[in-house]
Amino acid sequence: MTKQEVIIIVGPTASGKTEAGLMIAQQIGGEIISGDSMQAYQGLDIGTAKASVEERQAVPHHGIDIKTIHEAYTAADFKERAAGWIEDISRRGKVPVVVGGTGLYIRALTRNFDFQKSAADPQYRLTLEHQLEQHGKQWLHEQLRIQDSEAAERIHPNNARRVIRALEILKQQGGRTIAFSEQEEAESPYTVRMIGIDIQREVLYKRINDRVDQMAEDGLIEEAKWLLENAGPDVQAAKAIGYKELFPYIRQECPLEQSLDTLKQHSRNYAKRQLTWFRNKEDVEWMDMTVTSSAAKETKLLSYLEGIRQPLSKGIQAGRKQRGDPDDETC
Template structure:
């Protein structure tokens, strides 16, 4: 039974793609009477099932899952949107006496939520967004990085230089509010977090083991129909989400006759491996993460056992 605490207890299962986060989160939920809340910036979108590795009904094992498969890929969805929805979801799950279990590899979502980042509203300027997006298409994302660097060098250094959506948003915030994203973040950290979090990270003793899992997952996605799913999603007008998502954007040159299918699939694998490396770099910076390092001799029961030890140490449960 879970103790009622001043702060809301939250488990967060983090780590790179294909590391087994979703499976672990489900098993934690089964043992703690919890519910799963996704922290994946692509699993939120409708129609993008195979390429984002959304858990199937069988994989959910009857555990309620939230914040999956609800957003329109053609509409903007911000970190602030996620934090607002996830905060409501956590409160609702906890109010029913259930343990909220976050799971995902979108580090910015998880950090912003658990640290209670307060987002200052800045006006949206669709015309400016289009102008900046076209600039990135013409001159490459480096042009946006250079512009951002001129007034907010910290954000220019912090944001992934290939993430055009976030680069555009950082420039838009400054242009419409006169306040840099860095200053907004500084102001936003003044409110204390309402959460008592137990962060559990998954990694592998041998990095090649993770890369092999990624390669196999991509092959499985292709067998399950990723090609057709990508064709349908990319054909929708204004589907900016798919153009940003690994597994979809790499297939666009194939559909345009620029790559062979084999080359496109290999690029998906390569980009996914690179993404996993960036995820690990992000989460490794967070000293609050309790890491489970998996080697080939470790079975899944041992992973669950280690995770539960970290959770029970928090003192949330009593007999």
């Protein structure tokens, strides 16, 4: 059985993934699936750098504005939904183009991770959250290590939400959680071509700093205030980089400049982690897109696409025929 073909655009925050994804999707007759864990939330537009309304009209997008700020959106949710979108897009003769920087979400999709869908245990979760408050993250992580040392190795002590979820699964299933590392080498259910958008480090950091300043001008503070007032600081949406850094300013605990500086630093650190993840865990074809003009970027991307014969040639030809473009035998 022929596998469905999927292009995945990855890279650090502010590297230009959205722009690259749009260019590629328009050239091959593709539709975009957001692989960003925060773009799913309604009302969080500025801080998550969603594609504009005009861009979404030019190319169909999936995975944006599908959750309220009170709901969780997990890697398991994304994998299940994305699989459905890929099936639908492919069935209609289009090419799925996944664009995003959330490494675990992309890995879950490309390796078909089994997330062990155990029902939540609200009472036990409250107990764990109370223990977290009383004893701290390190103590809670040690409880996980005692029960499942492999799970503790995979989950950072600071990621209390995942530590709590792992402890829930252990209680419900009465045994060791299935290590994602055991699924790392599984064959992908898709034919994947993963393109990484690479930017010179100093240029990337300047883009991050400039983007934070622009977001602030565009209404990021008001968006963060709305999130805090309507959902509070403990929902998953409020944990995202871009919002939590502004809460101290909104509570009048520090100056705005300090919150923005913290946001810039956290964003730069996140960009480092994204690069480390994709370089260590994925088979990525990296493209240096330090060029500044859209025309130069489009030239590089088109040159790259013209060199692809398989597995995307069918998708490229299908996209061109749909738009009425002449066939190109060199593609």
